[in-house]
Each structure stands twice: as structure tokens, then as C-alpha cells.
Amino acid sequence: MDYPSILKEIEAEINLNQTRGKVASYIPELARVNPQKYGLHLACMNGDHFSLGHSDEKFSIQSISKVLSLSLAISRLGSRIWSRLDVEPSGNPFNSLIQLEYEDGIPRNPLINSGAIVIADILVSALDHPKKDLLDFVRKLGGSEDIHFNEEVAQSEKEHGFRNYALANMLKSYDNLHNDVEEVLDFYFHQCSIEMSCKELAQTFLLFANEGAIHNTKDRVLTRLQTKRINSLMQTCGFYDEAGEFSFLVGLPGKSGVGGGIVAVHPGEYSVAVWSPRLNKKGNSVLGMKTLELLTTKTGRSIF
Numbered sequence: 001m002d003y004p005s006i007l008k009e010i011e012a013e014i015n016l017n018q019t020r021g022k023v024a025s026y027i028p029e030l031a032r033v034n035p036q037k038y039g040l041h042l043a044c045m046n047g048d049h050f051s052l053g054h055s056d057e058k059f060s061i062q063s064i065s066k067v068l069s070l071s072l073a074i075s076r077l078g079s080r081i082w083s084r085l086d087v088e089p090s091g092n093p094f095n096s097l098i099q100l101e102y103e104d105g106i107p108r109n110p111l112i113n114s115g116a117i118v119i120a121d122i123l124v125s126a127l128d129h130p131k132k133d134l135l136d137f138v139r140k141l142g143g144s145e146d147i148h149f150n151e152e153v154a155q156s157e158k159e160h161g162f163r164n165y166a167l168a169n170m171l172k173s174y175d176n177l178h179n180d181v182e183e184v185l186d187f188y189f190h191q192c193s194i195e196m197s198c199k200e201l202a203q204t205f206l207l208f209a210n211e212g213a214i215h216n217t218k219d220r221v222l223t224r225l226q227t228k229r230i231n232s233l234m235q236t237c238g239f240y241d242e243a244g245e246f247s248f249l250v251g252l253p254g255k256s257g258v259g260g261g262i263v264a265v266h267p268g269e270y271s272v273a274v275w276s277p278r279l280n281k282k283g284n285s286v287l288g289m290k291t292l293e294l295l296t297t298k299t300g301r302s303i304f
């Protein structure tokens with residue numbers, strides 16, 4: 001596959017100046033980002049790497065972290081976690097409260113906020129040093145010690161995270177949150193504040209292209225079955241109430257975050273991360289989706 005030519009074509013086709021969409025502002029600290037940023041990194045299983053634009057610049061990974069916390073929970077506790085949450089697409093916004101009440105405090109899936117808060121609760125119970133252990137896990141997958149929380153972003157979300165407080169309290173009322181609301185949300189806001197570049201994200205997500213083993217090592221983090229399940233969840237639930245649209249356009253499992261990042265995985269082939277902060281109404285990066293649609297269309301390859 002001639003990725004360099006394909007990426008050149010993509011670069012020529014996307015137009016930063018005509019891209020609509022808005023930078024996330026409900027977490028005030030996120031609104032400070034330059035909307036014109038654009039980066040891409042493609043990490044291939046055969047060891048090739050390709051990139052475009054600001055691919056080395058770190059940004060807030062936000063909900064992309066939900067895949068990483070889920071992976072850590074599954075690697076530690078296996079399928080026991082599924083007694084506390086479901087695996088169905090929600091068809092609702094990522095921070096919706098309504099469905100959680102209808103469904104008696106069992107979140108639809110681990111990639112919406114209510115589900116990720118339950119996973120955070122599970123990790124707070126299971127880990128000795130929850131925040132440090134999560135960061136160490138991400139650093140191990142990414143092969144870099146230079147991955148950190150952004151305390152300003154975590155604090156900004158804590159001060160404005162009214163819906164997440166509401167979700168955590170509702171979970172508590174259904175006995176599906178075992179630790180203190182404050183402690184669990186402190187962990188959750190920190191995981192969302194992790195900053196990584198497209199290059200680091202693509203490297204990290206090679207795990208899901210590589211059947212659960214860290215690329216180029218014999219270090220297995222997830223079993224094949226666990227990896228299949230996480231990729232399936234990304235496919236059906238990774239884009240909030242736009243998971244169908246992403247699957248329709250791109251045809252790869254992936255996960256977005258309101259920091260403007262999207263990561264997608266072609267099992268056995270590559271992992272790719274794109275960053276462009278302007279979001280559509282559903283909270284997904286406009287150019288990120290466009291870029292990945294162009295990538296799978298021009299290569300003629302997806303998982304389907």
C-alpha cells in the first residue's frame with residue numbers, strides 16, 4: 001500500500017479553513033486550544049510509520065481514555081466487570097441521564113460517561129494507586145514515560161462537570177457505585193485529562209491491531225478474546241450517538257474524544273490517530289471523521 005501518496009492526497013483534499021464545527025467549550029480549559037490544529041499518525045504492524053501536520057503535539061485525549069481504562073479493568077478483573085454494565089450502543093448523547101434511570105442504573109456500555117464512571121469505580125476499588133497505576137499502564141502501552149495528566153483540565157472539568165456528578169450520584173442511588181462520588185470522579189476527570197500526541201496514541205492503540213500484545217514485544221496485556229470484545233465495543237459504541245455514521249463512513253473500530261482526537265484500528269494492519277479540535281454537534285471531530293473516511297476509501301480497505 002502506497003500510504004505516502006494516499007496521505008498526500010488526503011492532505012490536499014481536506015480544507016482546514018472551510019471546516020465547520022466548534023471546539024468543545026463545556027470544559028472551559030479545552031476551549032483554549034487552537035482550532036486550526038491538525039495532525040495524523042499512522043502506525044503499521046509491519047513497523048512503518050507515517051504522519052501529517054501536528055502529529056507530535058499533545059492534546060487532551062478525553063473519552064479516548066475510556067478504551068484504556070476499560071482495557072486495564074478487563075486485564076485485571078476479566079469478564080466479572082460485565083455484571084455492572086451492558087454492551088449495547090446507547091443511541092443517546094455521551095452524557096445522557098435519561099437512559100440510565102430507565103435502565104435501573106446499569107449503563108448501556110463502557111464508552112459513554114455513565115459506563116466509564118462505573119469502570120472508574122471498579123478501578124478505584126481494584127488498584128493500589130489508581131491514578132498512578134492507570135498512567136503507568138498507558139505509558140507501558142505507548143512506550144513512553146512522557147505521558148501525563150493535565151491538572152488544569154482535570155480541575156476545569158471538576159468545576160463544571162455537573163452532568164458527570166449527576167450521573168455518579170444516580171449510579172450511587174442504584175448501588176452501582178461503591179466508592180465515594182468525589183473519589184471516583186477525581187479519577188475519571190484525571191483519566192480524561194491525559195495528554196498524548198497522535199503518534200503516541202497510534203502507538204498505544206497498536207495493541208488492538210495486535211491481538212492484545214504490545215507491538216514488537218511478547219508482552220500480552222489482553223487475550224485475543226478480550227481484544228476482540230474491546231474492538232467490537234469501539235465499533236458499535238465508540239462515537240456516542242454517531243457510532244452508526246462512523247461505521248458507515250469509515251468501517252473500522254475507533255474511539256473519539258471531545259478534545260478532537262479520533263483513534264481507529266485495522267486489526268492486523270495498522271492503528272491511526274487523527275486530531276482536529278472542531279467538533280460536530282454529536283461531539284466528534286469533523287475533519288477527523290473526514291480524514292478516516294478518505295483513508296479507508298482511498299486504500300479500498302476496511303474491516304468489511
Ligand code: GLU
Nearest residue numbers: 062063094113192257258
Ligand atoms: N471528560 C469528558 C466528559 O466527561 C469526556 C467526554 C468525551 O470526550 O466524550 O464530559
